[in-house]
Amino acid sequence: MNSLPEPILLRNRREDRPATLDEYRASGGYEALAQAIKQYTPRQICEMVKDSALRGRGGAAFPAGLKWLGVKEDAPHPRYIVCNTDEMEPGTFKDRVLVDADPHQAIEGSILAGYAIQAQRGIIFIRPSYEQGAQLLERELEVARQAGFLGKNILGRDFSFELDVHRSAGRYICGEATAQVNAIMGHRPHPMKGVHMALQGLWGLPTLVNNVETLACVPHIVRNGPEWFRGLARTETGSGTKLYAVSGKVNRPGVYELPIGTTLREIIEGHAGGMLSGGEFKACLPGGASTRYLPRQFYDLEMDYDTLKAVGHRLGTGAIIVYDQHTCFVGATLNLMEFFARESCGWCTPCREGLPYIRDLLWRIENGEGKEEFIPMLRQMAGHLAKSYCAFAPGAAEPVISLLTYFTDEVREHISQKGCPFKNVQKPRPHLWYPPEE
Ligand SMILES: Cc1cc2nc3c(=O)[nH]c(=O)nc-3n(C[C@H](O)[C@H](O)[C@H](O)COP(=O)(O)O)c2cc1C
Ligand code: SF4
Structure with missing residues (x-):
């Protein structure tokens, strides 16, 4: 594990109080x-x-x-x-x-x-x-x-x-x-x-x-x-350190200041103390909720802007949310869409209407009301989000796009089994608008 000799931005961090x-x-x-x-x-x-x-x-x-x-x-x-x-x-x-x-x-x-x-x-x-x-x-x-x-x-x-x-x-x-x-x-x-x-x-x-x-x-x-x-960077085009905020299924969630370009494996297994309860890394969001799920095949990737871009991903804020093998990605994405649908400022139609649509489709899939045709509908709605007025909606589309790229089998399993294979606790049925009942 290659850690910094001394932190730079967090060099005055102490447990009990701010630096004077x-x-x-x-x-x-x-x-x-x-x-x-x-x-x-x-x-x-x-x-x-x-x-x-x-x-x-x-x-x-x-x-x-x-x-x-x-x-x-x-x-x-x-x-x-x-x-x-x-x-x-x-x-x-x-x-x-x-x-x-x-x-x-x-x-x-x-x-x-x-x-x-x-x-x-x-x-x-x-x-x-x-x-x-x-x-x-x-x-x-x-x-x-x-x-x-x-x-x-x-x-x-x-x-x-x-x-x-x-x-x-x-x-x-x-x-x-x-x-x-x-x-x-x-x-x-x-x-x-x-x-x-x-x-x-x-x-x-x-x-x-x-x-x-x-x-x-x-x-x-x-x-x-x-x-x-x-x-300070570990990569050719990178510079400085990065504050990686690690949360989710790890033993030591927290903020780690590391050379930019430290690999995901080192961040999780070294600094964040490994996976919680001996779990297996399934995927993470590498830079907050507006980025794409980064699955296991990228575990040794250097966490920097250009390295992630080269494989079709974004470092975003460097906030790494870690998921293990027990995570249901339909449920995780639904959770994010509830946030985005609520936070849309409502100024433009693709975002204001598209996000609740996606949220409702995911809710139905997660709760046993999913249909095969929902998958192309999700793709289409995620595509519409790219036509919005600001970067909010394209960011919100990222988890959905990656759900359909990396975890389509999991989505299909929900549909064929009429419910969540991870047996998530079901929430009461909210009022769903989309797609309208026949
Ligand atoms: C929906 C949305 C939310 C954002 N929230 C933040 C934020 O909380 N903090 C932040 O620094 N940048 C945020 N940004 C990015 C800012 O628009 C802007 O790019 C950034 O503040 C510029 O600073 P930087 O170049 O130092 O990153 C957000 C962007 C979007 C689209
Ligand atoms: S995309 Fe931006 S401008 Fe359009 S509704 Fe969403 S937050 Fe508002």
């Missing part, structure tokens, strides 16, 4: 900010992030440096940065650990992003169930302000920046960057198509939205250099 400002500083915290504003131009920081090959950790894996360079030097002011700590993707809990362990790391990363694009204001957007984290951040933001890292003329230089916490109203779609911008402005949080955030984000002005894990990497990149960051 003094502890963060003792581990090199805020050195990057001082270096940045004294030695480097904002553009140089953007270039550094680009050279580090850091990719967004919020799910889409967009190159962070390219996004930052998208805010042109002559773009209008004021400019904004948003630190996305919404984290409502089922199975994902890395951002919570990151903030709770070392809040100043998230704060410093956000200030550096602010400096790099010459923003005046930053917002940490956090889900309401992370109230403890929100209060912690508010308290530590004040500590950072008192220490001269926030506010007017930071560290005596010509850079002023304010950072606040914004609590989400608590819907999954608010994590999507353009919906988040609407939410912050107090509008209905529907996503916006064709909006170039670097030009027209919050209040029509240049805005940078990054995941909190992405931002937390930046102080380390500035302090140690882009090459060092790239060298």
